[in-house]
Amino acid sequence: MKKFDEWNETKKLTEVNMRRVGIKPRELFWVKIGQNIGSEEYGKGENFTRPVIIVRKLTHDLFLGIPTTTSYKNDDYFHSFEYNNKSKGKTNTTAMILQIKVFSTKRLMNRIGMVDKENFKTIQEKIKKLISPT
Numbered sequence: 001m002k003k004f005d006e007w008n009e010t011k012k013l014t015e016v017n018m019r020r021v022g023i024k025p026r027e028l029f030w031v032k033i034g035q036n037i038g039s040e041e042y043g044k045g046e047n048f049t050r051p052v053i054i055v056r057k058l059t060h061d062l063f064l065g066i067p068t069t070t071s072y073k074n075d076d077y078f079h080s081f082e083y084n085n086k087s088k089g090k091t092n093t094t095a096m097i098l099q100i101k102v103f104s105t106k107r108l109m110n111r112i113g114m115v116d117k118e119n120f121k122t123i124q125e126k127i128k129k130l131i132s133p134t
Helices: 004-015 117-131
Strands: 027-032 049-057 062-069 078-085 089-096 101-104 108-114
Touching: 004 027, 027 062, 049 117, 078 108, 078 117
Parallel strands: none
Antiparallel strands: 027 049, 027 108, 049 062, 062 089, 062 101, 078 089
């Protein structure tokens, strides 16, 4: 059973968060992405979090992000890569490009790493293919 009531309580606390966090493209953050519907990716643990790649800062309150998973997948909708996690060292992860979405900066928890330029360029190319398939 999904934990919508628990997520709603976490969401209420997240909404009143006044902390400002500076972000840059390629950074990986733990983000409170919540308990979502159907096949939408959801967060895990007490705060419903998941690592998310910052794709682009849109405003001082919004950014475009891609959730990640530890499952290995590599095709048009996913990109697997390794990054240096601040607390765990070398870590393998997969960007779930098909789950790209806009997030509030209020959902940000802590920075955990950075995607290297080569992998980020590949992710950007896959985003372009997803949005404009030709």
